[in-house]
Amino acid sequence: MANVIAAIEALADVIIAKKEFLTELDAAIGDADHGINMARGFEAVRAKLAAANPEDIGGVLKLVGMTLISTVGGASGPLYGTAFMRAAVVTQGKAILDAATIAQMLSAAIGGIKDRGKAVRGEKTMLDALEPAYEAFIQAMDKGESLSKSLQAATKAAADGVEYTKTIIATKGRASYLGERSIGHQDAGATSTYLMLSALTAFAQEQSQAV
Amino acid sequence: MANVIAAIEALADVIIAKKEFLTELDAAIGDADHGINMARGFEAVRAKLAAANPEDIGGVLKLVGMTLISTVGGASGPLYGTAFMRAAVVTQGKAILDAATIAQMLSAAIGGIKDRGKAVRGEKTMLDALEPAYEAFIQAMDKGESLSKSLQAATKAAADGVEYTKTIIATKGRASYLGERSIGHQDAGATSTYLMLSALTAFAQEQSQAV
Amino acid sequence: MVGIVVVSHSAKVAEGICELAGQMASAGQKLIPAGGMADGAIGTDAYRILAAIEEANTGDGVLVMVDLGSAVLSAELALDLLDETVKNQAAIADAPILEGTVAAAVAASIGQPLVSVVQTAEGARELRKR
Amino acid sequence: MVGIVVVSHSAKVAEGICELAGQMASAGQKLIPAGGMADGAIGTDAYRILAAIEEANTGDGVLVMVDLGSAVLSAELALDLLDETVKNQAAIADAPILEGTVAAAVAASIGQPLVSVVQTAEGARELRKR
Ligand SMILES: Nc1ncnc2c1ncn2[C@@H]1O[C@H](COP(=O)(O)OP(=O)(O)O)[C@@H](O)[C@H]1O
Ligand SMILES: Nc1ncnc2c1ncn2[C@@H]1O[C@H](COP(=O)(O)OP(=O)(O)O)[C@@H](O)[C@H]1O
Ligand SMILES: [Mg+2]
Ligand SMILES: [Mg+2]
Ligand SMILES: [Mg+2]
Ligand SMILES: [Mg+2]
Numbered sequence: 001m002a003n004v005i006a007a008i009e010a011l012a013d014v015i016i017a018k019k020e021f022l023t024e025l026d027a028a029i030g031d032a033d034h035g036i037n038m039a040r041g042f043e044a045v046r047a048k049l050a051a052a053n054p055e056d057i058g059g060v061l062k063l064v065g066m067t068l069i070s071t072v073g074g075a076s077g078p079l080y081g082t083a084f085m086r087a088a089v090v091t092q093g094k095a096i097l098d099a100a101t102i103a104q105m106l107s108a109a110i111g112g113i114k115d116r117g118k119a120v121r122g123e124k125t126m127l128d129a130l131e132p133a134y135e136a137f138i139q140a141m142d143k144g145e146s147l148s149k150s151l152q153a154a155t156k157a158a159a160d161g162v163e164y165t166k167t168i169i170a171t172k173g174r175a176s177y178l179g180e181r182s183i184g185h186q187d188a189g190a191t192s193t194y195l196m197l198s199a200l201t202a203f204a205q206e207q208s209q210a211v
Numbered sequence: 212m213a214n215v216i217a218a219i220e221a222l223a224d225v226i227i228a229k230k231e232f233l234t235e236l237d238a239a240i241g242d243a244d245h246g247i248n249m250a251r252g253f254e255a256v257r258a259k260l261a262a263a264n265p266e267d268i269g270g271v272l273k274l275v276g277m278t279l280i281s282t283v284g285g286a287s288g289p290l291y292g293t294a295f296m297r298a299a300v301v302t303q304g305k306a307i308l309d310a311a312t313i314a315q316m317l318s319a320a321i322g323g324i325k326d327r328g329k330a331v332r333g334e335k336t337m338l339d340a341l342e343p344a345y346e347a348f349i350q351a352m353d354k355g356e357s358l359s360k361s362l363q364a365a366t367k368a369a370a371d372g373v374e375y376t377k378t379i380i381a382t383k384g385r386a387s388y389l390g391e392r393s394i395g396h397q398d399a400g401a402t403s404t405y406l407m408l409s410a411l412t413a414f415a416q417e418q419s420q421a422v
Numbered sequence: 423m424v425g426i427v428v429v430s431h432s433a434k435v436a437e438g439i440c441e442l443a444g445q446m447a448s449a450g451q452k453l454i455p456a457g458g459m460a461d462g463a464i465g466t467d468a469y470r471i472l473a474a475i476e477e478a479n480t481g482d483g484v485l486v487m488v489d490l491g492s493a494v495l496s497a498e499l500a501l502d503l504l505d506e507t508v509k510n511q512a513a514i515a516d517a518p519i520l521e522g523t524v525a526a527a528v529a530a531s532i533g534q535p536l537v538s539v540v541q542t543a544e545g546a547r548e549l550r551k552r
Numbered sequence: 553m554v555g556i557v558v559v560s561h562s563a564k565v566a567e568g569i570c571e572l573a574g575q576m577a578s579a580g581q582k583l584i585p586a587g588g589m590a591d592g593a594i595g596t597d598a599y600r601i602l603a604a605i606e607e608a609n610t611g612d613g614v615l616v617m618v619d620l621g622s623a624v625l626s627a628e629l630a631l632d633l634l635d636e637t638v639k640n641q642a643a644i645a646d647a648p649i650l651e652g653t654v655a656a657a658v659a660a661s662i663g664q665p666l667v668s669v670v671q672t673a674e675g676a677r678e679l680r681k682r
Contacts, residue, residue, distance in 0.1 A: 030576070031575035031576050033465075037465065066469075069467070069496075069499065070467050071459070071460075071467075072465070073464065073465020073467065074492055075491060075492035075495055077466070077468075077495075077496065078468055078492070078496045078498075078499040081468070081499065082499060116495055116498065116499065173492075174490075174492075177654075177658040178658060181662060243445060244445065244595075251593070280598045280599065280626075280629065281590070281599045281600075282590075282597075284561075284589045284593055284595020284596060285595055286622035288595065288596070288598075288622075289598055289625040289626045289629040292598070293629060327625055327628065327629065328625060383621075384621060384622075385446065385621065385622075388528040389532075392532060430572075431572055432569070433568070434565070434567055434568030434571070435565055435569060435572065435650065436568075437564055438565030438566075438568060439562070439565060442560075442562050442565065442594065442620070464571065488681055489572070489650055489651070490572070491681070494681050494682050498682070514681070514682060516681045516682050518648030518650070518677070519650050521619070521620075521648055524620060547648070551621070551646045551647070552628070552644060552646050
């Protein structure tokens, strides 16, 4: 359990560290709050985790999801909130975060985001980072790569996804108000997804080296 | 000038006295504020008139119109405000309120209300009291009736107009939200128009008896 | 009477709309604002919306009015978090938040059922202003 | 940049909408609330609207957003009370007040002319919420 909580703390660290960057990205084509929203959410997550004692990974992720839902405030609140809640369902009763579990979590998270936001890939959202990341992760796993390497591949795919969001028009969320003018800017939500994946990857790497 | 100011004060008196009644009428098919609105407006008119020194009838009426515009708050504010402002235009430079002037004022007021509110007779508004009142006034004058008698005829027609509003559907203003359910209720604005005309009539009668 | 919940990113907006609609509504009409975050920040919070829906429901169902895109996401999430029974009695209107709430408050106040209240709210899109 | 005036019967609503739209707007965007009466009562006041229009106008014209019927009357009266030049540069949108203001603020912020900003506001009627 401890390492799952530590992983979540790693996500919180990067989001809080990149608060201003994420807000600036959102300022260009949205309402200048994505970093503020996400940092508020993860500050609350930190506080909740410190106070609670979840029994399994599902418990940790449910706490994260519920906390994000009630503290983030923007579209990313119900979206990431639903993602973590769905990931919680597939990790109920689990205590160890192995590659197969991570794959299930990512898949459940994507399903949650799609159900909630009704977006598909190519609409300039977090899905443009998360879906390719999931696919790269699965592919690497299938090739027999280590968890750490597979996460690296996922993070790389997410980074490419963020780049890709610069080239497309936003058709979901606030950036869609700008229509064609949203081209040239990277999506804030895709960026926060990438940042969380990269933090998870770095965390997994440390863990694997420590072992 | 003094008697024009006194006439306005008579209007203020009746509106303030009937504040609750007018509000109740508006509660049934509107937002329960017509009496509050009008009383606030005429309280302000009283205060303004006490402080100002208008040079002619036009000056008095302009002051009334401007004050109603900035203090009434409901639809009746711009409507009665415009009515008084238009009546002010036709009484510029005048100091005596004779029958011909009153006819012009009423006509200008009706024009103002129609321009502002884009309503016609039969839509369950103040026009359903004011227009028949004007017509009855003209008719009585044409028959050679006294000013006082002509005003009585106008007030009677306004009262009938108020009754008529009970039988029709509101198609302008907030009561139009109720559609057919507005039938059976008298219009608050038509009622305040009637009340002002009746106060003016009573005032004219007193004046004529005093002379 | 159908209860009404007004979900806005701004607490001021949600409260103000409830005040305006309340002027047109009967005394018992539930008009519950669910605006902003618990700490006063701009945003929407599905749990606050959920609580507002429960507060607004007197058994005849609840109309949920929303302002901008992400309020819809939070409102839909709130419905998903609700008991199945309450969830089936709640509807999110695809309607302009202020104009729809005022029109819906009138409809709800005269005892219209949820379907009609939703229709009235959504019909407010067609109200012309000039 | 086209300035925007938000006329509501409720001061809270007008302020809240300006805050929400301000999040989506560039720093220099004028978003002037004209809500409620001078004494805080619910209502609209043509002179307050007039002052707001003058404050919002930086030379590129002003979009006036209104909530309910009587706000339209007050806004139109305000236009009639304005200088002919300013009057010709101001337009009242037939649009949902919150949704239209947010969309118009984005359009105004990117330098669209008044006609386009009005169109954007009025087009907000077609924005679907779900
Ligand atoms: N319908 C949607 N589906 C998926 N992701 C979305 C959707 N709408 C918005 N997003 C994501 O949410 C991000 C914005 O989050 P945030 O700024 O916190 O919320 P808001 O836009 O409400 O202010 C966007 O950059 C985008 O990635
Ligand atoms: N477009 C209109 N034209 C003429 N009179 C109108 C119009 N709209 C409303 N009215 C009148 O205004 C009265 C309501 O005034 P009031 O209650 O003070 O304003 P509000 O309806 O804005 O609360 C109605 O009873 C009706 O007589
Ligand atoms: Mg944002
Ligand atoms: Mg936001
Ligand atoms: Mg009223
Ligand atoms: Mg009113």
